[in-house]
Amino acid sequence: MAASTNEDILVDFINKNFETIKSLDRLNNLRDEYKLKVESLEEKISKVGTEIPSEIDRAVSIAENISKQINKLEGIVDSLCHDISDHNHSIKPMVGEFTALVERIHEVEKYAHYLSTVAKIEDISSHIQASLLTESLSSAVDSFNELTDLHTKLHSSSCKRLLGFLKETILFWNKILKDRIAVEFEEVLKALRWPLVVTTLKAVPVTNVTELKERMRKLFKKLLSLQLPDSIGLESAGVNPLLQKVGGIKPLLLPLELMLKPLRKRFRYHFYGQKQTNSLDKPEWYLTQVLSWIRDHGDFLDRNIQPILDEAKKSNISARTELTRGLVIIVMEKIIHDLPEQAYEEANFSHLIDEVLLFDSELRNTYFYPPILPGCLDVLCLPEALTKWLIIEKKFAMQKIEQMLNSPTCWESQYKDISDLDEVRVPECAESFMMLLQTITDRYRKLPVSDAKLQFLGLQLELLEDFRMRLVQVMKNTSTAPTGHIQCAVLNAVHYVSQVLRDWSELTFFLQLLCYKNNRSFKTEITEPSDSDQSVRIKEKMMNENKSEDDSAESLLADLSHISMEHTVFEEITSLFESMETDMIKAACNYVFTDVQARSQAYRKDRWISLPAPKEVTTTLGLSQSACEMFLVLKDHLCTMEGQLTKFLFDRFWHRLVKNIDEFIFKEVILMNHFNDGGAVQLQFDITRNLIPLFGDYTNSPESYFRLCKEASILLTLKSGSALLLKEVIYSHLHETAEQQQQKQMQPDVTEALRDVGINTLSVEQCEQVLSLRTSLSIS
Secondary structure (H helix, E strand, O other): OHHHHHHHHHHHHHHHHOOOOHHHHHHHHHHHHHHHHHHHHHHHHHHHHHHHHHHHHHHHHHHHHHHHHHHHHHHHHHHHHHHHHHHHHHHHHHHHHHHHHHHHHHHHHHHHHHHHHHHHHHHHHHHHHHHHHOOOHHHHHHHHHHHHHHHHHHOOOOOHHHHHHHHHHHHHHHHHHHHHHHHHHHHHHHHOOOOOOOOOOOOOOOOOHHHHHHHHHHHHHHHHHOOOOHHHHHHHOOOOHHHHOOOOOOOOOHHHHHHHHHHHHHHHHHHOOOOOOOOOOOHHHHHHHHHHHHHHHHHHHHHHHHHHHHHOOOOOOOHHHHHHHHHHHHHHHHHHHHHHHHOOOHHHHHHHHHHHHHHHHHHHHOOOOOOOOOOHHHHHOOHHHHHHHHHHHHHHHHHHHHHHHHOOOOOOEOOOOOOOOOOOOOEHHHHHHHHHHHHHHHHHOOOOOHHHHHHHHHHHHHHHHHHHHHHHHHHHHOOOOOOOHHHHHHHHHHHHHHHHHHHHHOOHHHHHHHHHHHHHHHHHHHHOOOOOHHHHHHHHHHHOOOOOHHHHHHHHHHHHHHOOOOOOOOHHHHHHHHHHHHHHHHHHHHHHHHHHHHOOHHHHOOOOOOOOOHHHOOOOOOOOHHHHHHHHHHHHHHHHHHHHOOHHHHHHHHHHHHHHHHHHHHHHHHOOOOEOHHHHHHHHHHHHHHHHHHHOOOOOOHHHHOHHHHHHHHHHHOOHHHHHHHHHHHHHHHHOOHHHHHHOOOOOOHHHHHHHOOOOOOOHHHHHHHHOOEOOOOOO
């Protein structure tokens, strides 16, 4: 191979440089050129041979020196280690003494800092007192701010008594300072006609508006400086303990709290105690009043209060929203106050829920109350209210379901007289039930607590299961007539419910609930104690910080493969409805098939072997007399079911029925008889011109559903010569050895042979069996 390559190179070189005889003159030049190249290469090789060994020797020398230095350094390190160990051993008693002294010093420093903090609190208190005695209110407010700043710094301290002392000091001075400023502030507000309430008396016009607004501005800013920290303000405000369970509740700005004071007083006067306006069955009275206050005071707040907040660098706070929040808290307190009495009157409690839902909707949509702020719906999510709400919701829903199913028209479609709207044929009870579930969804959709939403979802699933069991009971009571009106209505109802549930499962709201539910299930699987080794391994892998993130994630997901995650919130109940739908279709199909089968006795026993040949028949072919009753019953059942079922269900029904009939005719009629030419033609006529067209109204290609019968009739009516050849090919394929098949020349493939005559579904064995039923073919 190498020699051949060298020869090729040499030939290419000669052909390239010596194409003609004249080119031989270049021979001397080429010799000199290549001689120089050879000398150059020899010189390079010589240099490499002399330089590389010297480089290697130098590298070895350097490595030896480095190794000696390393050994020397190791000796130094060992010596230092011994010295350090000896030194540590000698100073160990001294370290223990110094450690005790340092700890005592730290302890003394803590005491000193503690005492200095107490002294600082007392100094600030003395300064506030002195400022008040000299009527220097601004200086007193500044000193008070020092106290609140100190509380903010010490808030996370473990010195609870010191924090308690500081908190009591803050509350003490806050009350004194607030009372001094509040009196004047309330007088200014009163002079400015605050609050803006409707009165029958004619008010005296305000003359010195500018001066009053300036005074209000200064007092408002001073009150802002007296704002307590949230941790102190919420406790000192005397908030209802139940209201403290609501997340996001925090104190109002102090000046706005004072502005809310007269409105709170009016609210308590009208809607607490023995006043006629305080009626448990009329919650809309106080809800409407609060909405009117929000509407009436909005402009005043925007024009006069919001600029002050902006000037005080609190532009992130909306005066209108802050006052609305205060009014909402008043309403929440009222609802909590009435809950114990409302719980005994289901009608009143249900009415309260409706009104609160409307109130919250108007508050958010009309007055743009931010969704992140707490509202009245948070009160309804408290266990004390939510449990009662769920009980009432379930009770009313069950009563409604009873009324639906007891209605004389419960199984009739509401749109039966309107052809365009009656395609789905939904019974009245099913549509009313799903509307009931939709109403429940609309009521709890806006709840701010996901756990409360999941409880309502559980109620809906419980109602769905109850409705399904009622449908099952109705189905069993009418099971003697699977194609009757009520059975078909129940089937339509089941399909409608499952279809609506599938549509709901794709809505964003239910997908969010699914995500929350799966996340909660995941956390429960992880955090709850378990005896299984699987759970222990999961916890260990989550706590293992030494592994890489990718490895930890992969191993964790592998161990969590046993945790089941639902694909939709309605997955389980939907599968139950779909299973019921399938069972009912199967029952109806079996009923019709059994009826058709019972009318087929004469057709199955017909004398197919002795029917006259086509040439002997003087009249045109007609349907076999023995098949008339069977096909007529089949047509009646199809018409009945088509008129009672939705198109989707009817398609499922006749698809299943066709499959059974096709197999029945093939196995019980064709394979159980023998056919002469006349019988085969008659059978083909019955199938292709009578049976298959029965389904022509439901599909454009009904023959594709009768493959067994159609292909069998093709084999039975195939011309004798073609049938004999096909039978020989099939026999060779099934019964002859490979050697025998090779001896036969040009033997066609059996699959291609069958496909050529239109056989695609029947197996080779079935084809051989059908061909053997023809009396016109000799037995080979």
